[in-house]
Amino acid sequence: NSRGNMGEKAVVEMVENTFELYFKSVRQQLEEDPVFLIGVIVALAVVVITCVFVKYFLSSKTVRSxxxxxxxxxxxxxxxxxxxxxxxxxxxxxxxxxxxxxxxxxxxxxxxxxxxxxxxxxxxxxxxxxxxxxxxxxxxxxxxxxxxxxxxxxxxxxxxxxxxxxxxxxxxxxxxxxxxxxxxxxxxxxxxxxxxxxxxxxxxxxxxxxxxxxxxxxxxxxxxxxxxxxxxxxxxxxxxxxxxxxxxxxxxxxxxxxxxxxxxxxxx
CATH class of the missing domain: 3.40.50.300 (P-loop containing nucleotide triphosphate hydrolases)
Known part of the structure; x- marks a missing residue:
């Protein structure tokens, strides 16, 4: 049972380490490459605008018959x-x-x-x-x-x-x-x-x-x-x-x- 707990803990630590390394690499790239930063901001803006548009489109498609x-x-x-x-x-x-x-x-x-x-x-x-x-x-x-x-x-x-x-x-x-x-x-x-x-x-x-x-x-x-x-x-x-x-x-x-x-x- 203790071995199982240790195994789960190891998996959690591995996942945490993987995310930490990923975010570190993203942050480093953002600091080194302003163009990349602009690209991320634009991508986020597109996602937000798309969500707003889809919501508006669906709400405005109320069937008027x-x-x-x-x-x-x-x-x-x-x-x-x-x-x-x-x-x-x-x-x-x-x-x-x-x-x-x-x-x-x-x-x-x-x-x-x-x-x-x-x-x-x-x-x-x-x-x-x-x-x-x-x-x-x-x-x-x-x-x-x-x-x-x-x-x-x-x-x-x-x-x-x-x-x-x-x-x-x-x-x-x-x-x-x-x-x-x-x-x-x-x-x-x-x-x-x-x-x-x-x-x-x-x-x-x-x-x-x-x-x-x-x-x-x-x-x-x-x-x-x-x-x-x-x-x-x-x-x-x-x-x-x-x-x-x-x-x-x-x-x-x-x-x-x-x-x-x-x-x-x-x-x-």
């Missing part, structure tokens, strides 16, 4: 949700909770997203946006084009909250502004809606200060909307923004027009 349907009450979100999923007309009522289902995009890749219809009521939309915003690959902001003139302020305020949210700004999901109900005679065009929203958001940015923070800190953040010193335009945002026209149709016999929306979703 949700397409959120958001907008004011009665803008037609739920009918578009049904049309996109089945092509069918469905009688709807004001949503008080979210609905979700797999949606297969009409592209060659066969991309499948989780389509989520969020409630539009102003007392509910903040909590549901908070719940799903981190998973959003795209946000479909549905606007009622027929009564847009009456709702422009409310639409702009909701958009402002959305676009100044720090998570949304950082993830930069594609923003599709779906100018819905184009089958109604008084509907405003996508171009006109874009222009009026830019003006309204520009005014909101001034009156509500540079940042919008909700009291509970859940939605909204300190992100400045657009570029300082310039009138707001959607082209200034960090995400891709597309304004498109569509219609969910009226009744079971009414034709829906969601081709532009489907084409935009196919490009995600």
């Amino acid at each position: 949700a397409v959120l349907l958001v907008g004011l009450c009665d803008s037609g979100k739920t009918l578009l949700f049904s049309r996109l999923l089945s092509g069918m007309f469905k009688r709807t009522q004001t949503s008080i909770t979210d609905s979700s289902a797999p949606y297969k995009a009409k592209n060659d890749r066969g991309s499948t997203w989780t389509l989520i219809d969020l409630p539009g009521h102003d007392s509910l939309r903040s909590q549901y946006l908070e719940k799903f915003k981190s998973a959003a690959r795209a946000i479909v902001f549905v606007v009622d084009s027929a009564i847009f003139q009456k709702e422009v302020r409310d639409v702009a305020e909701f958009l402002y909250v959305l676009l100044t949210d720090s998570v949304v700004s950082r993830n930069a999901p594609t923003l599709l502004v779906a100018c819905n109900k184009q089958d109604i005679t008084m509907a405003k065009s996508a171009k006109l809606i874009q222009q009026q929203l830019e003006k309204e958001l520009n005014t909101l940015r001034v009156t509500r200060s540079a940042a919008l923070s909700s009291q509970d800190g859940s939605v909204g953040g300190s992100v400045y909307l657009g570029r300082k010193g310039k009138d707001f335009e959607f082209s200034q945002l960090p995400m891709k923004v597309v304004f498109l026209e569509c219609s969910g149709g009226k009744g079971e016999d009414g034709d829906a027009d969601i081709e532009n929306l489907e084409k935009s979703l196919a490009k995600l």
Whole structure:
């Protein structure tokens, strides 16, 4: 038994001596060769930078596969949700909770997203946006084009909250502004809606200060909307923004027009 202990001690001493000799040789080489020292520092820096990059890359690769349907009450979100999923007309009522289902995009890749219809009521939309915003690959902001003139302020305020949210700004999901109900005679065009929203958001940015923070800190953040010193335009945002026209149709016999929306979703 004592022999065994002596043998173990000898092995430990040998390992210690080997490391001591190694570190002595490294230290001697560092003292004699400055170039070698620089090489070691560079190598260590590369290792550290690589580790940081890998960590950031892996954390940023969180799969964002949700397409959120958001907008004011009665803008037609739920009918578009049904049309996109089945092509069918469905009688709807004001949503008080979210609905979700797999949606297969009409592209060659066969991309499948989780389509989520969020409630539009102003007392509910903040909590549901908070719940799903981190998973959003795209946000479909549905606007009622027929009564847009009456709702422009409310639409702009909701958009402002959305676009100044720090998570949304950082993830930069594609923003599709779906100018819905184009089958109604008084509907405003996508171009006109874009222009009026830019003006309204520009005014909101001034009156509500540079940042919008909700009291509970859940939605909204300190992100400045657009570029300082310039009138707001959607082209200034960090995400891709597309304004498109569509219609969910009226009744079971009414034709829906969601081709532009489907084409935009196919490009995600």
